[in-house]
Amino acid sequence: MPEENNEHSWQPHLSLDVPLMDSDHQKMVSLLGEVYAACKRHQWDDAVKDAMFDLSLFTVQHFNREEDLMRQVDYPGLRFHEKAHQKLIKILDAISIRIAQDHAAAIDDQTLDYLFKWLIKHVKRSDHQLAKFIHAKSTDS
Numbered sequence: 698m699p700e701e702n703n704e705h706s707w708q709p710h711l712s713l714d715v716p717l718m719d720s721d722h723q724k725m726v727s728l729l730g731e732v733y734a735a736c737k738r739h740q741w742d743d744a745v746k747d748a749m750f751d752l753s754l755f756t757v758q759h760f761n762r763e764e765d766l767m768r769q770v771d772y773p774g775l776r777f778h779e780k781a782h783q784k785l786i787k788i789l790d791a792i793s794i795r796i797a798q799d800h801a802a803a804i805d806d807q808t809l810d811y812l813f814k815w816l817i818k819h820v821k822r823s824d825h826q827l828a829k830f831i832h833a834k835s836t837d838s
């Protein structure tokens with residue numbers, strides 16, 4: 698399993714100065730950390746399944762909140778951003794199905810690293826663009 702170091706935890710530089718988004722992103726990193734921890738303890742059955750369920754559920758809720766926010770501010774990148782969200786939901790669903798079918802082999806280091814990197818890259822690029830738009834719009838009005 699990946700080491701539990703700063704590389705896999707929330708970093709202040711990931712903050713976007715949009716409290717709703719920042720608190721959700723911190724929570725997502727922490728839930729992903731719980732998946733890491735459950736795998737590390739070799740709790741292949743319920744603990745990993747439960748941690749993945751919590752991560753998937755919260756991710757869907759966060760994406761819905763973020764997409765509502767985009768609609769509220771008439772964000773022009775909504776469609777593109779939504780597609781990125783849908784992609785991660787599909788990946789999380791596929792992982793959950795694999796855990797249900799073949800738990801011990803379902804999650805490996807590469808899968809967890811991929812999820813973490815996806816999340817960080819998405820926050821730094823797509824969510825950062827949205828935050829910039831929100832800040833610009835709030836200084837306009």
Ligand SMILES: [Fe+2]
Nearest residue numbers: 763819823824
């Ligand atoms: Fe997003």
Ligand SMILES: [Fe+2]
Nearest residue numbers: 718722763824
């Ligand atoms: Fe986000």
